[in-house]
Amino acid sequence: MILNVQRHVHDAVTDALRRQFGLAEVPPFAIEVPPSRALGDLAVAVAFQLARTLRKAPRAIAGDLAAALTDLPGVARVVAAPNGYLNLYLERRPFVAARARGEVAWDPQPAEKTIVEHTAINPNKAAHVGHLRNAALGDTLVRVLRLRGTPVEVQNYIDDTGVQVADVIVGFRELEHLSLTDVQRIADSTRFDYYCWDLYSRVTEWYDGNATRLAVRASALHDLERGGNETAAMGAFIVDRIVRAHLKTMARLNIAYDLLTYEGDILRLQFWAHAFGILKDQGAVFLQTDGRHQGCWVMRIEEGGLGAPEPGEPEEESREKVIVRSNGVVTYVGKDIANQFWKFGFLGRDFHYRRFAAQATGHPLWATTSTDGEPGAPPFGHACRIYNVIDSRQMYLQALLSQALRTLGHAKEAENSVHFSYEMVALSHATARELGYPPAEGDDAKKPFVEVSGRKGLGVKVDDLLDLLATKASAEVSKRNAELSVEESERVAAQIATAAIRYFMLKFSRGKLIVFDMEEALSFEGETGPYLQYAVVRANNIFRKLEDRDGLVEADVLSGLDELPDDELRSGDGEPDAHDLWALVFEAARLDDIVEQTIRALEFSILAKYAFGLAQLFNAFYHRYPILNEDDAARKRWRAAGVAYFRQQLTQALDLMGIAVPTRM
RNA sequence: GCGCCCGUAGCUCAGCGGAUAGAGCACCCGCCUCCUAAGCGGGGGGCCGCCGGUUCAAUUCCGGCCGGGCGCACCA
Numbered sequence: 125m126i127l128n129v130q131r132h133v134h135d136a137v138t139d140a141l142r143r144q145f146g147l148a149e150v151p152p153f154a155i156e157v158p159p160s161r162a163l164g165d166l167a168v169a170v171a172f173q174l175a176r177t178l179r180k181a182p183r184a185i186a187g188d189l190a191a192a193l194t195d196l197p198g199v200a201r202v203v204a205a206p207n208g209y210l211n212l213y214l215e216r217r218p219f220v221a222a223r224a225r226g227e228v229a230w231d232p233q234p235a236e237k238t239i240v241e242h243t244a245i246n247p248n249k250a251a252h253v254g255h256l257r258n259a260a261l262g263d264t265l266v267r268v269l270r271l272r273g274t275p276v277e278v279q280n281y282i283d284d285t286g287v288q289v290a291d292v293i294v295g296f297r298e299l300e301h302l303s304l305t306d307v308q309r310i311a312d313s314t315r316f317d318y319y320c321w322d323l324y325s326r327v328t329e330w331y332d333g334n335a336t337r338l339a340v341r342a343s344a345l346h347d348l349e350r351g352g353n354e355t356a357a358m359g360a361f362i363v364d365r366i367v368r369a370h371l372k373t374m375a376r377l378n379i380a381y382d383l384l385t386y387e388g389d390i391l392r393l394q395f396w397a398h399a400f401g402i403l404k405d406q407g408a409v410f411l412q413t414d415g416r417h418q419g420c421w422v423m424r425i426e427e428g429g430l431g432a433p434e435p436g437e438p439e440e441e442s443r444e445k446v447i448v449r450s451n452g453v454v455t456y457v458g459k460d461i462a463n464q465f466w467k468f469g470f471l472g473r474d475f476h477y478r479r480f481a482a483q484a485t486g487h488p489l490w491a492t493t494s495t496d497g498e499p500g501a502p503p504f505g506h507a508c509r510i511y512n513v514i515d516s517r518q519m520y521l522q523a524l525l526s527q528a529l530r531t532l533g534h535a536k537e538a539e540n541s542v543h544f545s546y547e548m549v550a551l552s553h554a555t556a557r558e559l560g561y562p563p564a565e566g567d568d569a570k571k572p573f574v575e576v577s578g579r580k581g582l583g584v585k586v587d588d589l590l591d592l593l594a595t596k597a598s599a600e601v602s603k604r605n606a607e608l609s610v611e612e613s614e615r616v617a618a619q620i621a622t623a624a625i626r627y628f629m630l631k632f633s634r635g636k637l638i639v640f641d642m643e644e645a646l647s648f649e650g651e652t653g654p655y656l657q658y659a660v661v662r663a664n665n666i667f668r669k670l671e672d673r674d675g676l677v678e679a680d681v682l683s684g685l686d687e688l689p690d691d692e693l694r695s696g697d698g699e700p701d702a703h704d705l706w707a708l709v710f711e712a713a714r715l716d717d718i719v720e721q722t723i724r725a726l727e728f729s730i731l732a733k734y735a736f737g738l739a740q741l742f743n744a745f746y747h748r749y750p751i752l753n754e755d756d757a758a759r760k761r762w763r764a765a766g767v768a769y770f771r772q773q774l775t776q777a778l779d780l781m782g783i784a785v786p787t788r789m
Numbered sequence: 790g791c792g793c794c795c796g797u798a799g800c801u802c803a804g805c806g807g808a809u810a811g812a813g814c815a816c817c818c819g820c821c822u823c824c825u826a827a828g829c830g831g832g833g834g835g836c837c838g839c840c841g842g843u844u845c846a847a848u849u850c851c852g853g854c855c856g857g858g859c860g861c862a863c864c865a
Contacts, residue, residue: 449863456865648827650813658827666824754826
């Protein structure tokens with residue numbers, strides 16, 4: 125809740141520059157936050173930028189500006205620092221009082237309908253930590269956008285007709301010789317997503333044993349795509365069960381969706397045929413009659429795109445991407461283009477929809493279907509902006525999507541097709557060893573990490589990780605809070621587990637490969653989700669006790685702040701590392717600025733680090749300044765007001781990261 | 790070969806061109822008659838990979854190297 129102040133300071137400085145120096149054009153400049161409160165609350169470095177054009181020393185410019193900036197509402201004083209910075213100190217009392225009372229609201233942003241697609245796990249096995257990063261980033265993006273008033277539709281793409289599902293079908297059939305009813309029985313009596321996890325890796329080994337077995341897969345895949353046969357029926361069953369397992373896992377992490385988009389529906393409803401028609405009409409794809417891609421429909425890749433020429437091959441060919449194979453089967457790229465067209469609403473066709481499940485959010489989850497749609501579905505699709513949350517390995521394919529849109533004259537949509545890209549999650553050697561995998565050999569041993577592989581069954585399952593965290597949290601909770609009921613204690617443990625894992629997934633910037641290490645992820649100390657929760661729990665405890673002991677509720681604390689002596693707002697001034705009330709409130713106020721930065725950079729580590737820093741500031745304040753035991757009534761009230769604002773802001777920040785605040789810890 | 794990402798403390802990572810380069814972990818020292826020690830305070834530890842360029846100012850921007858990762862299928 126600092127952006128409004130920054131804006132009016134910016135305007136005032138611009139105005140002062142015009143008046144003082146007769147500048148018609150004021151160069152763009154930023155309102156910064158100085159490294160410590162002793163230097164001021166806001167700072168402007170514009171004097172450096174103007175030194176040359178004005179032929180004047182930065183310090184002198186800053187001095188003139190300071191003199192011109194009188195009577196700025198909300199600003200107590202303006203100081204020209206010796207180095208040329210212009211530093212501003214805010215009026216503290218009204219700043220604190222208004223914010224603690226919640227009188228400074230979020231700016232509504234102009235909003236256009238946005239689709240965020242994330243998770244999109246192949247529905248043939250349990251979710252692992254690699255999938256987790258995707259879902260955590262995607263869900264956080266959704267939360268941040270929604271806070272700013274953007275209407276967001278969350279889609280989860282289900283590849284129900286792909287190779288991975290076919291492989292599990294092959295496993296049930298060829299390795300276990302089971303029928304659909306057998307599989308159904310297994311699903312009802314086992315942890316089915318775990319069962320398929322193991323089966324999938326066994327199938328991979330089976331293929332490796334004899335290459336001719338791949339023909340079985342090809343045939344299964346063909347049946348799966350065509351539908352109306354037993355293979356497809358078994359596939360539909362497996363997919364449904366696994367998708368429900370994924371949703372359950374994600375619900376543990378406070379992740380929900382609006383729509384499941386099934387690839388099978390894209391095929392059955394001829395979305396691809398329509399998209400293909402459009403692409404052909406516009407000349408975006410053509411039938412290659414020669415060379416390596418003979419008989420394929422290909423798309424020309426733009427200059428600077430992908431493609432490595434094979435030795436001796438003309439460069440032309442490497443600049444083509446196959447969209448339809450010579451056997452007439454469309455590739456993933458083609459299906460994705462059709463899906464993207466639909467999301468923007470210019471495919472000219474729509475899905476039918478069915479209610480799929482209830483969710484903890486209260487919003488029903490819908491799924492696409494090819495027939496028998498239910499009434500009451502919201503108007504899905506027709507977005508102005510699309511974020512596809514997919515790891516960086518699929519960069520080229522995402523670039524092709526934009527290219528296809530551009531070729532068809534949809535420049536704006538191409539621009540608004542955002543590949544929200546992030547680096548993958550790998551495993552540390554130590555964690556791979558703990559999971560029982562043999563030490564890597566050869567070149568793999570030299571790598572600093574082990575790659576997660578669903579095919580090999582090598583990975584940490586999300587539910588296992590959550591269970592481990594919850595068990596550990598449960599022990600810690602009951603150790604400290606013997607009076608809690610078993611149910612409450614378990615609820616808190618689950619919240620702590622979710623916090624630990626979600627914070628862990630967000631604290632790294634998205635361009636950084638995460639080498640997942642179990643020991644590190646299980647930590648509750650230092651820069652972790654539980655540390656952040658703990659800070660808010662402490663703040664909440666203060667208010668609980670304030671009510672128990674003094675009969676004061678938050679509203680009592682916040683009323684009458686305007687008349688109270690405000691010495692407390694200057695405590696700690698002049699000290700180099702201020703852990704005082706003003707520093708805490710000021711930092712808490714920066715959340716809106718941080719959210720803006722986060723969206724601009726699509727970088728949630730900014731939000732995560734900010735929340736952590738704010739919690740640190742509070743913990744330091746907490747240790748230094750008593751509240752319940754403070755004798756001076758005015759100081760006590762101001763401190764409590766600061767704590768009220770802090771918990772309001774950090775709770776909000778945690779909510780953006782999908783982290784709840786437990787009742788006790 | 791081409792494209793993208795990464796290179797900052799022993800380890801894992803932050804650092805929207807600006808004020809003494811920070812945090813967590815690990816290590817050492819201190820703090821529970823005091824609102825929960827999942828905490829707090831203090832300490833040691835840095836050619837910000839290397840070389841150039843732009844700039845009043847470069848860890849930050851640009852170029853070139855070096856090292857590591859990932860892509861560049863009629864897989865998804």
